[in-house]
Amino acid sequence: MIKKIAKDEWASGLSKLAKTYRLFGPVAERGPDGARTFHNFKALAPGELPDLDLGNTRLSAKSLVFPQSEAMFTYTLDEDRDDHHILKEVPADGMSRVAFGIRPCDAKALAMVRMNFDTPEYKDPYWLRLYEATTFVGLACDAPCPTCFCTSTECGPYHEEGLDLLLCAEGEGLLAKAITEKGERLLADAGWEEAADQDLGARKAAAEGCITSRIGTDQLAEGDLLDLHGADFWEDVAFACINCGTCTYLCPTCWCFDIQDEVFKQEGQRLRQWDSCMFPIFTVHTTGHNPRDTKTQRVRQRFMHKLKYFVDKYEKGIMCVGCGRCVRHCPVNIDIRKVADLMNRYTSDAAKAEQA
Amino acid sequence: MLTYIDEIRAASARLLQEGAVEMVVGFRQGSQPMMNEPCLIRRPEDVDTLVWDSHCGINLTNYLTNRKEKIAVIAKGCDARNIVTHIIENKIEREQLYILGVPCQGMVDKRQIAMRVAGEITEVGESDTEIRVQTTRGEIQTFAKAEVLQQNCTLCTHRNPVLYDALIAEAVSEQTVDRYTDVAAIEAMTIGERQQYFQDLFAPCIRCYACRNACPLCYCPTCFVDEAQPQWVGKGQDAVDVMTFHFLRAYHCAGRCTDCGACERACPVGINMRVLTKKLEKDCVNNFGWEAGLSPDVRPALDTFNLDDPDKLIK
């Protein structure tokens, strides 16, 4: 069921939604000279429209459900208070949210990351509350970037997993395809009800055809984990790495975090913030012993986690949606596509050698 | 400059063959337009993977330390100055290095070009004076190199390496420029404007520490932001913590920074944190007549005491 949203209905629908939802969308950041630099997801100010004229946001959409810093608990150290030294949950913001303009790759990434935060044994209330409160309104990619390789990661420019609604540009207006009930409700709430006699199939095929960058992952599940861990190419892959956190912070499927306490006078908070396996202190023991002491070990951890450990653990493919952010913004041009191919080829060569 | 690569390869092959060095640190072709990747060559037959063009802005000094081997390094003017600083600070011994100096006319700022074209850049070519890019929309656009250089390159006054074992080509002419117009503009602001300026400047920071890690000067085994005992800085996104990081990192580079631009170049969100280090650099020049990294034989300004050092602060 595809609906048509004319240009003026877009703004009026958004203002209707703003009454019951908190709205988020891509907003252009501006440099000191006022020039548009890049987009990030932000809460939309009253009347502000999401800027849908973008490649993709510089940071992934993960911050919508997993903010870079987040308060988990508050407490007081004031011993005159009855509840001193007892942690109290930060009250949840119960309001429903809409994330406009999320690319299909980012939506799929969130659905994958859910496997980490929503397990049979434990549920992360912070992540899940925001995820479940959010209606994800995707924006199909008709002009993918040269670094996009989403068609190699069981994703794609019109991929629907993790989305409630998919938008694509149509002339001055938009087409909207509801994928879930949440999405249908949003269309109704916004008053976008005009049916369009359209099919997205041809557009999807055309967009997929634009994606020229591909990686091979078919052998990764087969190979031996320790063999790959001990492969000879890691030193070369990691040579240029400066061990910054750019790749992990920009990545939609990286979720590692740190927990820290901060106290101001007597009032404290327990916070959690993003962390990165690229940083040496990520794994350092109190004794000073560091199991991943060298940058080569840390670079290997990042790629092995995404392309082997995750594959083996969940049997749902690689932990990468092909958004290309780490490729575009790595300060030293380390390219996950090259590494994936190295790993895949290594496994396939090892298998061939065994047969021979 | 486009012919430099022949000499770089020839010299690298020669050094490896003669056993004068065990490895060469240089650049190989990157997978992205306008990006080359630092690499390590150990065998003479691999020197053809080395490249040299206007996209070799990354400072290679980072890759020289904590190694035992004798290393040949391809060094631009700024790399050479950082090598000098490393020698002064006992991070590396002069004898361990063979410096292949490259006179430099500036490296291209890929972000400036990306902002000036519509669509995504797919291919890049260059002549001695121009950069030609092709985009996903099929357009070809040409820019004069001088107009799309990294800002620090446009202000560079030491384009020729100050320290080398061999020069790859004839020295280029040095520029005479006012290096500090942007610093002066900030100095001219009111205190309130400056506060706002720096709050806005650092607002996009995500604390990935790419600036710190790309900087050849930032080699502390444990950075102050990573210390747990005591914990100097909060680890979250509070603006004060973010500014404290940038302020102290810059201050740790006082009298050492060569304005190689590695920090700004590495930043994934385009913050020009160089306005802090340049202020320190300007004050070092004006008060101590000191420019970092010009000679391994002169002790740095902050390492020496002169009776005529200005001391307005101390009462």
Place this chain on the structure above:
Amino acid sequence: MLLSNLLEYMGIERNRLHMSWVSSAEATKFIDVVTEVTEAVRALGPNKYFIKDQAKVA
């Protein structure tokens, strides 16, 4: 000096930073310095900039 310049450049008034060497034998100098510092800072009023209270999250 570089420090006080950089702080002022970033928007922290010059008079908020003082530095002096005082020997334990220089009681009068100590009093003078403390008086001067307090007066200078009081004249500027409370600082609201670059001060962290409860950590803000983002």
Place this chain on the structure above:
Amino acid sequence: MENPYLPYPVRIDEIIVETEDRNLKTFTFVFLNPEDEERFAYQAGQFAELSIPGKGEIPIGIASSPVEKGFVKFTVNKAGVVTQHLHNMKVGDIMGIRGPLGNWYPWEGLEGKDLLIIGGGFAFTTLRSSIIYMLDPANRAKFGNIDVVYGARTPGMLLYKEELIEWEKRDDINMHITVDGTDDPDWKYNVGFVPPIVEQKAPQADNGTYAIVCGPPIMIKFTQPVLEKLGYDHNHIIMSLENRMKCGIGMCGRCGIGKELVCKDGPVFTLAEINKTPREY
């Protein structure tokens, strides 16, 4: 939704200095809300996050035993920010405990088996928990022979000394206490590092014998070949790993070794399982 990051509030009930260097103290905690004790039901070998508001959390093995009721005990080495602060706390202070976390020694599978328990230094905590559990009258009959090799640097560095002496006197457990060295003329137990004592005293393995090993990496490194010589299969050598942790519930990602998370898939692994992971601990 239950919040797995929320600790149970507890009060420090007792603090015992365990070792002569005063770096190890045993803290006994009592739950402020008695119903939390039931929710904290644990098995020997599990750990918990000790949570000090204002300082943070640390993962520590549970030293008390499931058969001991009314309190939980942890023995803590003074090392980092949180443990230093904990060592300065007093009886009556309020803090938090989050858990129980991780897996435990495979008690069901160990029933009917002979057990060799090897501990070194302050890694004896969950082993104490295990021994108390096995020696409990309700449980002792479930297990075969129990041999314990426990070593510390000096007599003054041994944990739980009174209990060790009590166990020495019993005939349903074979204790082999050792110290690296001592000038105490009254020391009547073994002198020597743990691996050679294991070689001299530990029983040969058969299909019904298991070893549980906890200790510093260097002890583990040299004990492993001894156990192999004694015929212990890698499936029968059970170890408890440590790695830097934060969340303790398998979410924050830092304690991973290969696809296993030490906090959730461990900390207890057999050597055979560990052999399949990268050595990143």
